[in-house]
Amino acid sequence: LSDAERESLxxxxxxxxQDIILTYFRQESDTNHKIxxxxxxxxxxxxxxxxxxxxxxxxxxxxxKKLKLExxxxxxxxxxxxxxxxxxxxxxxxxxxxxxxxx
Amino acid sequence: LSDAERESLxxxxxxxxQDIILTYFRQESDTNHKIxxxxxxxxxxxxxxxxxxxxxxxxxxxxxKKLKLExxxxxxxxxxxxxxxxxxxxxxxxxxxxxxxxx
Numbered sequence: 306l307s308d309a310e311r312e313s314l315x316x317x318x319x320x321x322x323q324d325i326i327l328t329y330f331r332q333e334s335d336t337n338h339k340i341x342x343x344x345x346x347x348x349x350x351x352x353x354x355x356x357x358x359x360x361x362x363x364x365x366x367x368x369x370k371k372l373k374l375e376x377x378x379x380x381x382x383x384x385x386x387x388x389x390x391x392x393x394x395x396x397x398x399x400x401x402x403x404x405x406x407x408x
Numbered sequence: 409l410s411d412a413e414r415e416s417l418x419x420x421x422x423x424x425x426q427d428i429i430l431t432y433f434r435q436e437s438d439t440n441h442k443i444x445x446x447x448x449x450x451x452x453x454x455x456x457x458x459x460x461x462x463x464x465x466x467x468x469x470x471x472x473k474k475l476k477l478e479x480x481x482x483x484x485x486x487x488x489x490x491x492x493x494x495x496x497x498x499x500x501x502x503x504x505x506x507x508x509x510x511x
Contacts, residue, residue, distance in 0.1 A: 351509065353504060354504075355501075383486060383489075386490070386493065387489070390461075390489065393500055397500035398456060400500060400504040400507060403503075404503060404506045405508065
C-alpha cells in the first residue's frame, strides 16, 4: 500500500469502528454484520491487535473529553470494552482459521 | 489429543488463567510472562477465542457468587475485562504472525 492508501484505509477503519461503537448497544443494529465487514478489511490489511487497541483508545479519549465538557460521567465508556473484546475476538478467529495446520 | 489429554489441558488453561487474573493488578507480578506462557499453550492447542471467553466467563461467575456471599460489590469484576483483552490480544498476535503472507 502507498502512504496515501494507508492513510485512507486507516481513516476508514476508524470511521467503521466508531459507527460500530455508537450502535453497539442498540437492539436493532446489525452489529455482527458490521463487525464482520470491519474485520475483513483489517484481515486483508494485516492489521495488528495493537492497532485496534490504538483506534479504540483514541476514540474513548475523544468521547471522555466530550462527556467531561457536558459534565457527564465517563463510566459508560467502560461498557465499550465489550465492543473491543467482540471486535478482537472476530479478528483473532479470522487469523486463527487462516493458519495452515496438519490435521 | 485423547479425551483425557484434552481434559487435562483444559484444566491447566483454566488454572493458568485464574492465576493471571488473581495477580493481574499487582505491580510486582510477572503477568506478561505468564500470559505469554498461557498463550503459547493455547496456540499449540489451536484454542479459539470463544473458548477463552468461556474460561473467562466461568471464572467471573464463580467470583461473582463468592463476592455476593461476602456481601461485596461485584463491580470490581469489570476490571478483569482488561485481563481478557490483554490475553486475547496476545493470542491474536500469535495467530496473525503464523499466517504465511506473500510480501
